[in-house]
Amino acid sequence: MKRLSIEERLGTTVFDQFEEPHITVDNRLCVDCVEKPCLNTCPSRLYTLHEGVLTFQYEGCVECGTCRVVCHNGGNKAVRWTYPHGGLGVRYREG
Amino acid sequence: MPDEKFDCIVVGAGLAGLAAAYQMATDGLQVLVVEKAKVPGQKNVSGGRMYSHALAKLIPRFWEEAPVERAVTREGVTFMTRESAFSIDFESKKLGDLHNSYNVLRTKFDAWFSEKVAARGAMIIPGARIDRLHIEDGQVKGVIAGSDKLLADSVVLAEGANPLLAEQAGLKPPLKPHQTAVGVKEVIKLGADVINDRFRLGMDEGMAQVFVGAPTSGLPGGGFLYTNRDSVSLGIVMPIDSAMGFEHARDKRRQVPELVEDFRTHPYLAKLLRGGEVVEYSAHMVPEGGYRQVPKVLAHNGALLTGDSAGFVINAGLTFRGMDLAIESGRIAGVAVKRAKDKGDFTRGGLKEYERLLKQSFVLKDMKRFRNAPGFLSNPRMYTTYPEMISDLFETLFTVDGEKHLSRKEVRQVLMRHVSPVTLAMDALKGVRSL
Ligand SMILES: Cc1cc2nc3c(=O)[nH]c(=O)nc-3n(C[C@H](O)[C@H](O)[C@H](O)COP(=O)(O)OP(=O)(O)OC[C@H]3O[C@@H](n4cnc5c(N)ncnc54)[C@H](O)[C@@H]3O)c2cc1C
Numbered sequence: 001m002k003r004l005s006i007e008e009r010l011g012t013t014v015f016d017q018f019e020e021p022h023i024t025v026d027n028r029l030c031v032d033c034v035e036k037p038c039l040n041t042c043p044s045r046l047y048t049l050h051e052g053v054l055t056f057q058y059e060g061c062v063e064c065g066t067c068r069v070v071c072h073n074g075g076n077k078a079v080r081w082t083y084p085h086g087g088l089g090v091r092y093r094e095g
Numbered sequence: 096m097p098d099e100k101f102d103c104i105v106v107g108a109g110l111a112g113l114a115a116a117y118q119m120a121t122d123g124l125q126v127l128v129v130e131k132a133k134v135p136g137q138k139n140v141s142g143g144r145m146y147s148h149a150l151a152k153l154i155p156r157f158w159e160e161a162p163v164e165r166a167v168t169r170e171g172v173t174f175m176t177r178e179s180a181f182s183i184d185f186e187s188k189k190l191g192d193l194h195n196s197y198n199v200l201r202t203k204f205d206a207w208f209s210e211k212v213a214a215r216g217a218m219i220i221p222g223a224r225i226d227r228l229h230i231e232d233g234q235v236k237g238v239i240a241g242s243d244k245l246l247a248d249s250v251v252l253a254e255g256a257n258p259l260l261a262e263q264a265g266l267k268p269p270l271k272p273h274q275t276a277v278g279v280k281e282v283i284k285l286g287a288d289v290i291n292d293r294f295r296l297g298m299d300e301g302m303a304q305v306f307v308g309a310p311t312s313g314l315p316g317g318g319f320l321y322t323n324r325d326s327v328s329l330g331i332v333m334p335i336d337s338a339m340g341f342e343h344a345r346d347k348r349r350q351v352p353e354l355v356e357d358f359r360t361h362p363y364l365a366k367l368l369r370g371g372e373v374v375e376y377s378a379h380m381v382p383e384g385g386y387r388q389v390p391k392v393l394a395h396n397g398a399l400l401t402g403d404s405a406g407f408v409i410n411a412g413l414t415f416r417g418m419d420l421a422i423e424s425g426r427i428a429g430v431a432v433k434r435a436k437d438k439g440d441f442t443r444g445g446l447k448e449y450e451r452l453l454k455q456s457f458v459l460k461d462m463k464r465f466r467n468a469p470g471f472l473s474n475p476r477m478y479t480t481y482p483e484m485i486s487d488l489f490e491t492l493f494t495v496d497g498e499k500h501l502s503r504k505e506v507r508q509v510l511m512r513h514v515s516p517v518t519l520a521m522d523a524l525k526g527v528r529s530l
Pocket residue numbers: 083106107108109110111112129130131132135136138139140141142143144145146223224225226253254255256260278279280330331332378379380381401402403404407408415416417418419421
């Protein structure tokens with residue numbers, strides 16, 4: 001089987017879209033975050049660096065909670081984390 | 096939403112919450128289950144093998160009606176390097192006849208279980224997120240969802256591996272990276288016949304296989320493969336501290352989303368999964384801290400911690416269990432709430448029965464028994480040195496070129512290329528003691 005990009009893989013998962021982000025990142029705090037563990041641990045790769053600036057995109061989040069744990073233990077606590085409102089967000093068909 | 100007061104509100108319609116509600120509804124309690132997914136199960140992920148014993152206590156012979164995928168009759172353990180795979184393959188019809196364990200897909204399974212719970216008389220409100228606990232004078236008295244306040248004498252917290260409510264209310268310290276792992280999984284559609292042929296399974300027979308070494312790119316953690324009816328669940332579970340990779344140079348950091356791709360495209364799996372189609376990508380945390388990380392206090396004034404929220408998972412290398420522990424802890428929570436109601440005491444004192452019953456049950460007994468497994472499994476040699484040593488040894492044994500003559504001394508030399516005799520003996524001893 002061929003390798004799939006993360007976008008291709010996330011394309012197989014169903015999401016019920018919503019407007020207001022459930023996770024917010026105060027990326028001013030990221031400037032002082034040396035290790036930036038969110039970058040390599042988010043399974044959906046939603047944390048990226050653009051010209052040194054951390055950007056986060058909430059669409060495609062599978063709500064695992066990993067970024068909350070890594071950012072608050074080794075990161076600079078920039079992540080504010082909650083689940084999407086009831087019935088919204090990732091909707092598994094297999095699970 | 097209703098404005099009556101419940102005996103118990105259960106947060107989360109996963110296995111722990113549903114088991115608690117089933118038990119309480121059967122005992123005639125007024126129970127409300129609140130779940131954020133539109134349909135219970137749609138937010139839940141497992142690797143996929145459930146040991147049957149726990150649910151069978153609540154619903155005898157559940158497998159006759161539940162949407163289970165396959166009865167596990169074949170077990171595999173594979174030590175993997177980038178290029179090789181050494182497997183232990185165990186097949187036994189007896190495992191199936193004993194109904195020992197089943198491969199499951201949680202979306203279907205939890206939806207079925209929630210219908211059973213509703214049929215017992217519990218009320219289930221899906222599509223609602225609980226935002227916080229309602230606490231008066233240090234006593235949990237209900238939950239808050241948006242502008243709704245729901246009142247109850249007790250709350251069973253079954254919110255899973257990311258226990259926001261318990262943390263927020265101070266019932267549990269915030270999760271640390273070494274207490275939890277991240278699991279990433281792909282469901283790959285192959286067709287039932289292809290699965291039966293490639294994995295040498297009869298109709299409804301299933302396989303559970305764990306992998307050590309290459310799947311987590313030589314770091315602690317492991318890979319898994321479970322067969323469903325017409326698909327395969329493939330994934331990795333990696334402790335978050337090792338995923339963060341602070342002990343490694345930055346450029347060597349493991350990219351979590353790529354691990355499962357490396358795994359699926361490994362020569363061993365590429366052939367097994369040829370022609371398959373990825374139909375779902377998912378990720379979820381797993382509490383993996385073991386016995387020592389379970390909070391001392393599990394019964395609070397008006398609230399009980401169950402399942403993943405309490406950290407009830409055992410990773411003992413060969414066996415990986417969370418679902419049966421979730422179900423049994425939920426059931427016991429249900430029993431404890433009933434007794435608290437009989438006594439009319441929902442304080443910690445009245446609910447403490449939960450901790451006593453848990454200690455007597457397999458939940459805490461088994462967790463205690465495997466208390467050294469997390470330490471043993473965090474030994475980095477398990478994931479690099481030993482898979483490579485095994486691979487080297489068997490490559491040597493299986494290579495015939497008319498030159499080499501393999502004597503005991505040479506076998507020993509192969510082994511010693513990887514590890515000293517003392518280290519090997521010590522690791523073996525620790526392994527025996529912890530597993
Ligand atoms: C990749 C992976 C592989 C695994 N493999 C296995 C395996 O092979 N065998 C095994 O036995 N175990 C396995 N486990 C562990 C097992 O899945 C868990 O131990 C088990 O699901 C725990 O059940 P639970 O009911 O405690 O939590 P969950 O099943 O996670 O249920 C929690 C529920 O609470 C809901 N919820 C959470 N917060 C709120 C809120 N605020 N408001 C409303 N609802 C809320 C969630 O939506 C969810 O439905 C695996 C886990 C993972 C991630």
